[in-house]
């Protein structure tokens with residue numbers, strides 16, 4: 451990939467980016483490498499520093515910046531990982547710093563080379579935004595809503611119509627005005643109105659593919675219990691076949707935790723702290739519930755159901771206004787259960803950076819960009835939609851032979867992952883959709899899956915700070931060697947077998 455020349459270049463005129471969340475911020479960075487001036491149009495008031503914004507309601511939920519997103523951000527904003535950790539983001543090696551209950555049992559805490567940066571979403575955006583605010587080429591136009599595109603001659607776009615928020619005017623908005631631009635990016639997220647904007651100019655709206663697993667999140671922030679000591683930083687209790695509820699605890703800046711319970715298949719969500727605790731207790735292992743009992747809630751429990759995988763096939767449209775691009779969730783939105791949205795946004799900005807470096811804003815760029823974006827996002831899309839379908843098929847006894855075989859093979863990888871760090875890494879990569887599905891067929895993974903685990907899956911979480919000696923929560927059950935379950939103490943006699 452082309453290495454961006456930060457702050458260099460110039461000469462291609464004025465770009466307008468609509469939306470200042472992850473996709474908009476990273477696109478603005480890529481454009482600033484080539485354009486004379488970049489204007490970021492944002493409907494919300496944009497705070498200085500971390501602050502809640504109406505336009506990014508998902509910011510209340512647990513956000514992990516996965517390995518690939520960190521690497522991409524570092525290319526766009528050299529030193530950004532250090533900035534994020536200086537601001538309080540927590541670096542969590544996976545699964546070394548985590549207690550991770552896979553579909554078949556606890557994963558060994560070996561070094562896999564994978565990690566996440568864990569922080570409040572407002573903080574992540576604020577640190578990136580600060581970098582852009584320091585760039586003299588970039589201007590933020592706060593409290594301005596984009597409402598339409600300005601067409602030019604021969605299938606081009608020459609600007610964006612915006613209206614300023616004006617609380618004194620009936621309706622809350624001033625009269626719209628035009629911002630001229632040589633390049634326009636729509637990064638307005640799942641609610642993007644680009645299909646309507648295009649239709650108003652006589653273009654065909656894109657065909658959409660939707661894969662919805664009915665995933666829903668309930669999230670609350672907690673202060674750690676006083677005197678909390680642990681040899682881990684985060685918890686992830688993944689669903690298993692027949693038990694589609696996931697629990698996670700991510701560390702946040704300021705010694706806080708973001709805790710989410712994620713349900714599938716349109717099930718009901720907890721709406722208060724008592725409900726969240728009950729949901730944590732019903733997970734495959736009581737650890738999250740036990741840890742939370744001593745923690746102090748710092749805000750309400752928020753829910754989110756807008757989680758479907760949705761791809762708007764802009765890449766397939768034949769007629770298109772050149773110098774216009776849609777990216778981020780507005781182009782392809784992923785089920786957040788895999789934590790991929792920010793990675794996709796960063797990768798899209800890198801595609802933009804690369805294409806501008808190769809072709810400038812020459813005629814035909816729009817076509818090339820749409821194709822290149824689709825190509826870049828396709829592997830993550832395939833993995834994410836396959837996982838969404840599998841979540842449904844798990845419940846479907848009439849699933850076909852191919853589905854049943856794939857399900858069985860994945861179950862073998864998950865079983866091997868409880869003993870084999872290489873299989874554990876492959877499992878994590880597949881879960882993060884950070885690797886193509888072919889990862890599952892790498893010789894070492896294949897061998898581990900076919901051989902099966904070296905012994906029974908550990909039934910105790912791999913920690914010395916939360917377990918039998920620290921917390922006897924349930925009566926100890928007698929060891930059950932006949933079931934091949936217990937090679938470790940049975941403190942946590944599970945509510946359901948892992």
Ligand SMILES: Cc1cc2nc3c(=O)[nH]c(=O)nc-3n(C[C@H](O)[C@H](O)[C@H](O)COP(=O)(O)OP(=O)(O)OC[C@H]3O[C@@H](n4cnc5c(N)ncnc54)[C@H](O)[C@@H]3O)c2cc1C
Pocket residue numbers: 468469470471472473474491492493494504505506508511512513514515516519594595596597637638639640667754756757777778779780786788789790791792793795
């Ligand atoms: C519950 C949940 C959990 C998630 N967890 C993770 C995670 O752990 N890891 C991960 O990588 N991703 C996660 N995601 C996905 C991630 O939040 C998004 O993919 C990411 O924010 C990129 O989105 P975006 O920039 O395309 O759009 P958005 O974040 O939706 O931002 C759109 C922006 O456009 C602005 N806007 C909208 N319309 C207009 C207009 N007409 N004019 C001007 N401005 C406008 C909005 O105010 C907003 O600022 C999660 C998502 C959800 C729902």
